[in-house]
Amino acid sequence: MGAGFDGTYLDDIDGYQQFNLDGDGTRPSAALEMILFIQQLSSWVKAQKPDFLVFPQNAEGVYQDALENLDENGDLRLDASDPFITVVNGVVFLDVDDDEAFSDGDISLASMDTNNDGALSGAEIANVYFNSIDGLGAEDCFFKGNGEEDNPFVDTLGSGDPRIIDFKFTGDAYLDFAAHNVPIFNVEYLTNENVLGLQQYCEVLSDQFSFTNLEITTEDGSPGLTNAELRSLTFIPFRAPSRDLTQLSTLSCGTGHRLYFAQFGNGQGLTSEIVLTNPSATDMVSGEIDFFDDEGLSLSVGIAGTGVTTRVDFSVLPLGAVTISTDGQGEVAVGAAVVSSEGPLGGVVRFSISGIGIAGVPASQLLSGFLAPVRRQSGGINTGIAIYNAASQAVTLNLTLQDVQGTPVSNGETNIEDFPAGGHLAQFLGGAGEVLFPDANTEDFQGTLVVQVTGGSVAAAALELGTQAGEFTTLPVTPLE
Amino acid sequence: MVYSQTRLTRQVQALPQIMVLLVGMSTFFTCLVYPAGDSVSLSGKVVRYWAFHLQGADGGPLDLIPLQTDTQVDLAVIDYSRDASEQGEFSSAEIQSLKDTGKIVLAYMPIGEADAGRFYDQNPHDTSPFSATEGETIVGPENPSFPGTFFVRFWFSEWQSIVFGDEPLPGWVGTAKPGRDHYLEPNCGSGI
Numbered sequence: 001m002g003a004g005f006d007g008t009y010l011d012d013i014d015g016y017q018q019f020n021l022d023g024d025g026t027r028p029s030a031a032l033e034m035i036l037f038i039q040q041l042s043s044w045v046k047a048q049k050p051d052f053l054v055f056p057q058n059a060e061g062v063y064q065d066a067l068e069n070l071d072e073n074g075d076l077r078l079d080a081s082d083p084f085i086t087v088v089n090g091v092v093f094l095d096v097d098d099d100e101a102f103s104d105g106d107i108s109l110a111s112m113d114t115n116n117d118g119a120l121s122g123a124e125i126a127n128v129y130f131n132s133i134d135g136l137g138a139e140d141c142f143f144k145g146n147g148e149e150d151n152p153f154v155d156t157l158g159s160g161d162p163r164i165i166d167f168k169f170t171g172d173a174y175l176d177f178a179a180h181n182v183p184i185f186n187v188e189y190l191t192n193e194n195v196l197g198l199q200q201y202c203e204v205l206s207d208q209f210s211f212t213n214l215e216i217t218t219e220d221g222s223p224g225l226t227n228a229e230l231r232s233l234t235f236i237p238f239r240a241p242s243r244d245l246t247q248l249s250t251l252s253c254g255t256g257h258r259l260y261f262a263q264f265g266n267g268q269g270l271t272s273e274i275v276l277t278n279p280s281a282t283d284m285v286s287g288e289i290d291f292f293d294d295e296g297l298s299l300s301v302g303i304a305g306t307g308v309t310t311r312v313d314f315s316v317l318p319l320g321a322v323t324i325s326t327d328g329q330g331e332v333a334v335g336a337a338v339v340s341s342e343g344p345l346g347g348v349v350r351f352s353i354s355g356i357g358i359a360g361v362p363a364s365q366l367l368s369g370f371l372a373p374v375r376r377q378s379g380g381i382n383t384g385i386a387i388y389n390a391a392s393q394a395v396t397l398n399l400t401l402q403d404v405q406g407t408p409v410s411n412g413e414t415n416i417e418d419f420p421a422g423g424h425l426a427q428f429l430g431g432a433g434e435v436l437f438p439d440a441n442t443e444d445f446q447g448t449l450v451v452q453v454t455g456g457s458v459a460a461a462a463l464e465l466g467t468q469a470g471e472f473t474t475l476p477v478t479p480l481e
Numbered sequence: 482m483v484y485s486q487t488r489l490t491r492q493v494q495a496l497p498q499i500m501v502l503l504v505g506m507s508t509f510f511t512c513l514v515y516p517a518g519d520s521v522s523l524s525g526k527v528v529r530y531w532a533f534h535l536q537g538a539d540g541g542p543l544d545l546i547p548l549q550t551d552t553q554v555d556l557a558v559i560d561y562s563r564d565a566s567e568q569g570e571f572s573s574a575e576i577q578s579l580k581d582t583g584k585i586v587l588a589y590m591p592i593g594e595a596d597a598g599r600f601y602d603q604n605p606h607d608t609s610p611f612s613a614t615e616g617e618t619i620v621g622p623e624n625p626s627f628p629g630t631f632f633v634r635f636w637f638s639e640w641q642s643i644v645f646g647d648e649p650l651p652g653w654v655g656t657a658k659p660g661r662d663h664y665l666e667p668n669c670g671s672g673i
Binding site: 016018033034051053135183251 | 520521529530533547553554573576587633635
């Protein structure tokens, strides 16, 4: 009958706040009793299955409340001098009816009095709690507010915002969890459209992150969380698009930072050079470039000086640059390149096509909508658009063609539904073959392309190409306002 | 136009080589996964990313297939029942199939609140998790953020015996499964 789970995730721990002095006051000892409940549950289940995992969720300060709610004289211990505590023959009891005597219904706290001194110290209470659990589920660590989703990043909150104080106290508790080797399983509720929030989440998880809001990291008489302390914490991340927890989602952050080059190619005189620059004056940045083919599988590329490989490791010196170049040999192979690095980098891919010329395409930023100038001349110049779905789920693309006055062009609209996670699309505006707008008149056209993305974010690039030498240039891709 | 109509279409023979670069790249590009954050070792497995997944799409029954096919998640927290009801509880075979993908699987279990419709609910058709008179004193106010969920006086021995322990369930607790003991029993009963 048992389903064989590896552990249990205990929710609504903070329900004690409904009954203690923060709530209706009917059970001042509620926090202490929650810890006792979890201790007994954990002991019971681990006695039967020692590796069974017990994770509470939230209520980061329950061990602090357990002490403070009953420690009336402020001596940082619970003993017979405090209300609701009685000691009988050296055994600490919760004096539920507060009659200062042992009576039916009073609860033994002997399991928490680990040094048997007839009192519970704050450290004893905390140790009982931390020794009973294997991880902490923590919602809304970094994005604070009353919204169900897409609350603001704590680092962006204004001076005096009470959510900063909340974050600092929570962060201070996290340090206690870390001191007891309890990892934090963090969930943030960020929708697919919240490109900035997703970037901020990736950044705060990075070992290189530093708060820009000094109000967070200054001590100033209240608990704080320094940048070094933040980095010392163990955060296992999860990003949910909805607080209803109806969807799975992945988190694509890179090993800290990522650059997307949707266009990449090599062979028959075509070469691609990826140039990476390190803006740090002090830190070397290392990482790797992975190449992928049309199907998203590893793509073997001939790299000058290295040979055929699917991945190139690199390091960039402070304020330095590196160039990784293909060898131009063999059949034409096209795909994409993704740079993952430990620190921020600048990047461009430089295409060189024999007889045509050279054009550089900067690394694409993530966009929920963009505009690019486009033009086409029959038999000559044409504009190609490349779109890479950087989201972890399918998105919908709406592409519309406008003339230079911004007026929609007849038959100049295309909807691409279920554009898959990691999907890539590269097509010309018009002309022969598969094109974006086969039914629009683009014989001699100049205007703009607007792409709206629903359900995620994409990277994009635009290139203008011709058949004559020099007819090869990069076009700007501008985020929509 | 849908994406599948353009995928992997190659009509490049008549085009100059330069256009191969773009036209030949109608591409399906699988998801790249490089999660930031840290890692931890639990139960002998490295955990870098987790998932918290309680319901199916639009609040429907929880479907384990997306989790089974997911390659990023190392630890998954799911409701132990596909629809929170006793009848909807996942079987050990279903959980094992999820574990067979290498994931650590934890059962979601609220212990500070009681939900209407859970196995301990005598009458899933009313709004209270405890319809029997004996349960009335356990239940506190309804959580305004989650209708059907009530704060519970968790220190009551009756509630704690519903959650775990060696004592049988109180007789007034409603459950359709004969011999059932408590909440944690379906969660850890197998293999202990």
